[in-house]
Amino acid sequence: MAQDPRVSLVTPMYNEADNLDRFFAEIIPILEGLKGGFEILAIDDGSTDSTYEKLQNQHNSDNRIKVIRFRSNFGQTAAFSAGFKHSKGDIVITIDADLQNDPKDIPGMIKKLDEGFDIVAGWRYHRQDKLFSRRLPSLLANKLISWTTKVHLKDYGCSLKIFRKDIVKNIQLYGEMHRFIPAVASWMGVNVAEVKVNHRPRIAGVSKYGIDRSIRVVLDLITVKFLLSYSTSPIQIFGLIGVTSGALGFLVALWMSIQKLFMGIPLGGRPALLLAVMLILIGVQFVSIGLVAEMLSRTYHESQGKSTYVIKNILS
């Protein structure tokens, strides 16, 4: 059996037929310059143009190019996931197929990884995209992600990233989550470096995204934050909110009861009564949701044989 390559490059392609040949022409000489051999995993994400046919040709002329074809358009994150699952290399590179990222940045990033990092992320220093629909929302999103997660990067959205194999084999991605890989991986403890990379305008094909992606990213951020902080103990967050709310409600209700029973102040016509009832109900709801989430969390971890820790090594 042939030896596994050291480097796996994963690239998602959705209607990128006009970029494809140029992409391989640019990337292959760079990968050939790295030691240890390489494979390219091109994921055709349900393209409706001639992307797949062109990939077939590429694969036929070079068996280092492997092609995974999705039945339908499942999205960039799903494409990365599939690539990670099938990758064999110790080093996994992700890059967009539209050539906006510059393959020339790869050797430098690998050198950085070899300095002892687990993830090296690209930072599109001079980003070549539209200002209002892309760069501004992304600026806000980056600040928000950096503030909520433990991994601080300038540019989460850059697809050009390099990972050690055990990182990508140990995470599961959903939704629009590929930009959160460093944050998702942070639960197992990772060293992340960020290096400035070149960014170029698209020369062919069209961007698949618009402003609506920002909203989806923020929603995913809530999920990531929750999973990172509380997935093994959801009652701690839901319970805290529930108990606080319930206790406030109880105090208000108690005060009103005392007033009614001992001071003769009638309950009718006092909006505070409504507040007390609402706070108590919210409290009960949150604690119950917390308990249900506790059960779900056990199912989540145990059904997948997922442990709540990751071991680096054992001396015995």
Ligand code: UDP
């Ligand atoms: N892509 C994909 N599936 C999708 C959307 C995009 O595989 O549903 C790929 C696309 O072919 C490209 C990369 O993801 O290689 C980034 O897409 P795009 O260039 O449109 O994003 P932008 O650079 O504008 O953020």
Ligand code: MG
């Ligand atoms: Mg692009």
